[in-house]
Amino acid sequence: MEMQLPPHEGVELSVVDMHTGGEPLRVILSGYPEVKGDSVLSKRRYVREHLDHLRRVLMYEPRGHYDMYGALIVDSELPEADLGVLFMHNEGYSTMCGHAVIALGRFAVDYKLVKEPQSPETQVNIHCPCGLVKAFVEYSGGKTGGVRFLSVPAFAFATDVTVTVEGFGEVTLDISYGGAFYAFVNAQRFGLDVTKSRTRDLVDAATAVTNAVKSQVKLHHPTSDDLAFLYGTILTDGKDNYSSEATANICVFAEAQVDRSPTGSGVTARVALQYHKGLIQLNQSRTFQSGSTGSQFTGKAVEETKCGDFKAVVVEVAGRAFYTGVSRFVQEPDDKLTHGFLLK
Numbered sequence: 001m002e003m004q005l006p007p008h009e010g011v012e013l014s015v016v017d018m019h020t021g022g023e024p025l026r027v028i029l030s031g032y033p034e035v036k037g038d039s040v041l042s043k044r045r046y047v048r049e050h051l052d053h054l055r056r057v058l059m060y061e062p063r064g065h066y067d068m069y070g071a072l073i074v075d076s077e078l079p080e081a082d083l084g085v086l087f088m089h090n091e092g093y094s095t096m097c098g099h100a101v102i103a104l105g106r107f108a109v110d111y112k113l114v115k116e117p118q119s120p121e122t123q124v125n126i127h128c129p130c131g132l133v134k135a136f137v138e139y140s141g142g143k144t145g146g147v148r149f150l151s152v153p154a155f156a157f158a159t160d161v162t163v164t165v166e167g168f169g170e171v172t173l174d175i176s177y178g179g180a181f182y183a184f185v186n187a188q189r190f191g192l193d194v195t196k197s198r199t200r201d202l203v204d205a206a207t208a209v210t211n212a213v214k215s216q217v218k219l220h221h222p223t224s225d226d227l228a229f230l231y232g233t234i235l236t237d238g239k240d241n242y243s244s245e246a247t248a249n250i251c252v253f254a255e256a257q258v259d260r261s262p263t264g265s266g267v268t269a270r271v272a273l274q275y276h277k278g279l280i281q282l283n284q285s286r287t288f289q290s291g292s293t294g295s296q297f298t299g300k301a302v303e304e305t306k307c308g309d310f311k312a313v314v315v316e317v318a319g320r321a322f323y324t325g326v327s328r329f330v331q332e333p334d335d336k337l338t339h340g341f342l343l344k
């Protein structure tokens with residue numbers, strides 16, 4: 001029996017829900033209006049200016065929640081891209097999202113956005129706002145599995161920067177780029193443990209750091225001003241020296257949103273930082289663990305490159321995504337809460 005939708009006016013929005021290491025990804029399937037713009041970055045500006053109400057409908061309660069994450073598939077201007085994508089969260093639109101790339105790799109193969117799938121891996125070129133990301137999706141017996149991706153050039157932007165953080169005084173940290181900029185600090189500096197402390201305390205410390213860096217450090221990116229902003233702060237367990245054991249971190253991004261996964265773009269930025277400091281070598285793989293759920297990604301630097309004048313590396317990140325369901329959302333005109341709300 002086909003699922004009947006309740007009476008409603010206007011379009012229905014269909015989505016496929018997935019998660020990667022516990023971090024949700026709501027992939028918009030249909031119902032979203034045409035996105036104008038001649039590049040993925042200009043499309044990102046367009047949705048922010050003209051279609052932001054739909055982000056609130058799909059990310060906020062009652063259809064989503066404070067920490068919901070979404071992906072909108074768009075056309076890319078790059079001939080080598082299989083798809084373009086815009087990412088959305090509780091505050092706006094990010095420039096890179098590794099957990100989403102891992103999920104979208106599977107999605108693109110399963111939903112036939114790429115031609116003939118190949119075994120043992122199918123390549124899916126995903127044009128993210130930060131640039132082209134190459135995903136490789138395990139494929140065998142008609143089934144998709146784990147995904148690894150090669151991200152855009154990642155680089156340490158600044159190390160040992162001291163900022164004044166409200167409530168904590170002077171804090172020394174590193175800033176690194178993995179498709180988005182993150183500040184990195186050892187959670188110990190705040191008397192916290194990324195795997196054991198209360199999430200609320202980790203969020204408060206990370207948010208205070210983010211605010212401090214935003215107001216005290218000017219970021220720039222060699223290819224576009226659209227990329228030059230601090231996306232969040234990653235608190236770590238400080239285990240940056242190479243080890244075969246996992247190292248844990250927790251990423252607090254956008255508006256105090258907590259990543260349940262080890263953060264694909266964060267792992268990219270962290271590997272670039274470790275490589276810059278001489279703590280890991282090319283092709284030395286490390287396991288990164290989410291402080292919130294314990295889920296794991298692996299990450300390694302695979303090639304040296306440049307990004308403008310920055311010495312950069314190409315980082316490979318690998319993980320696994322799962323489907324959780326599909327939904328069809330409607331809006332009733334007399335529902336005062338239909339546009340979405342958030343509880344902090």
Ligand SMILES: O=C(O)[C@H]1NCC[C@@H]1O
Binds near residue numbers: 069098099262
């Ligand atoms: O895996 C990632 O890169 C992302 N997860 C949520 C925050 C980041 O965009």
